[in-house]
Amino acid sequence: MDPLTATPTPTSDPKDPIMAATLELDLAVSTLREVNARLHDPDLGADDVVVTHPAGRHSVAVGLNRPMTVTVKGHVGYYAAGMNQSADVVVEGNVGVGVAENMMSGSVWVKGSASQSAGATAHGGLLVVEGDAAARCGISMKGVDIVVGGSIGHMSAFMAQAGRLVVRGDAGDALGDSIYEARIYVRGTVASLGADCVAKEMRPEHHEELATLLKSAGYEDDDTHAYTRYGSARSLYHFHVDNTSAY
């Protein structure tokens, strides 16, 4: 049976007219173009899709723009779930560069680890990486919430403009370099802070915010008092000759 023309497979009571239906799209037999075209099709006929045999392909499940659930069974390459809007995507594996880049809404949940630039420039939604995330995690983030179960690499949250980045492990060098109004919470050590990024007081609203973020990612047992908040000192917001060495 052609997986691209297959009708959705009922996964609950077939007598129920509003049943949830699951559709399987197999990248071992269909091209990436065919799979993404189906995922973009408003008449897909399924709100729950499983993508199998991704085999490290790039741009899997990119440009989704309606509420739906997509589970990717395996490792993927660059830009998985890029520019996601409204969909909830789970990757049961590791992801390459730029997972959920420029996400607008919805969620992307990575069961493994992520390469560079996870959540880059994302405007909204929730990105969870259960493992580690490499360099530039949250670079230029513009409103997304990112929760990383492990550690993150260097230059993370570079020029981060808005949103929240939570790291349960450690952060690499130059965290939050040239950061604007994003907030960063790190439980472990920070190798070094970037220009204009400073440690800040954890006020009650920050504990509350962090607890909510941790809970949304399934880490509700973490003690928020073990975390440190980082953000902008706002000293580089305007060009000034005294700041020359920082530019």
Added chain:
Amino acid sequence: MTQYRTQPRTSATFDPATIAEIQRAADTGIYDIRGWGAKRALPHFDDLLFLGASMSRYPLEGYRERCGTDVVLGDRHAKYPLHLETPVTIAGMSFGALSGRAKAALGRGASEVGTSTTTGDGGMTPEERSQSKHLVYQYLPSRYGMNPDHLRQADAIEVVLGQGAKPGGGGMLLGQKITERVAQMRTLPQGVDQRSASRHPDWTGPDDLTIKIGELREITDWEKPVYVKVGATRTYYDVKLAVHAGADVVVVDGMQGGTAATQEVFIEHVGIPTLAAIPQAVQALQELGVHRKVQLIVSGGIRTGADVAKAMALGADAVAIGTAALVALGDNDPRWQADYEALGTSAGAYDDFQEGRDPAGITTQDPELQQRLDPVEGGRRLANYLRVLTMEAQTIARACGKAHLQHLEPEDLVAITIEAAAMARVPLAGTSWVPGQTAGGSW
């Protein structure tokens, strides 16, 4: 009795402008920031001439025989390539750098003559989309205002790696222009001096760009042409890499190309002239066997129909104008001379676009100044100007015996300076000498 005295003599090296700049730098401790493009004299299209038809070539009748001007852009991979009625397009300029009314005027003028306009850093505004028949959406390193809905609403996507005024540099928008609306579109605090990134945040190098273009195509279901824009530097290599990465269209912007704000030292000392870049780009496309298949858009100092014709004769498929389009709207108009003088400049020399106090109401977010530009009138003026450019180019093409602007060829050109002959790779007028290419000699 006559007294002979030594006349005061200024230095050619330390001329008055140089001395004034040293004094200004010493006083303020900050580099000069301005808009516009390179202002120094450079080898340019003015240094080329056309060989009109006579005995050995037949001209076309100027007012009777058709000379086509249309161009198709992006038919290599895209389901819906752009089909423009004139090869003169409007270059990327941001809402933020320009007022919303100026962007609307650009859209009106371009649409009236069937050409495209382009967004800029900061995203797509509804006014711009609604007024532009063909709208190219820039995909920039900053990703300010980057929205997949806008990507899908666009008619083409332009991945920007750099621009001629500042190859290797990111954008800049000073606090005066970061109004509430601009700040909201860019997710920035109001009033900050915005520093745009110079590198894309989620890819580095040509192999990554291949994957990035693949993603953009997947997101837009392979419908839109994908352009790659580079500032002119190592143009031969950049164009080859852009083609390998999958570009449908390559945009090459020479150092005369304008900017809304950048360091003066950057504008005048980084990049190469447009004239030097075009033959490099064409050579790269020809060697890959994709000249005329991957289209070449050239920008940076296009002012007249002669410039359009010369760029196309050298191998461009289309051109883009930015500075000239703003001038057509009313930038540097003498009727605002008193206001220019109040800013310490004059009509024709105003380039402090970064300050947001543009007397013509174009490069500003000031609510009162903006009212000085009527988008309908501005659009009409731009359409007039675009028609003149097109007709001028047709006039030259017919004189060279060409029934379409794209039939113009390097063989139609000679250069009047050795520098221009070497850069453009056409013979010095009256000789067969192409410096750097041929040994020359008599006919």
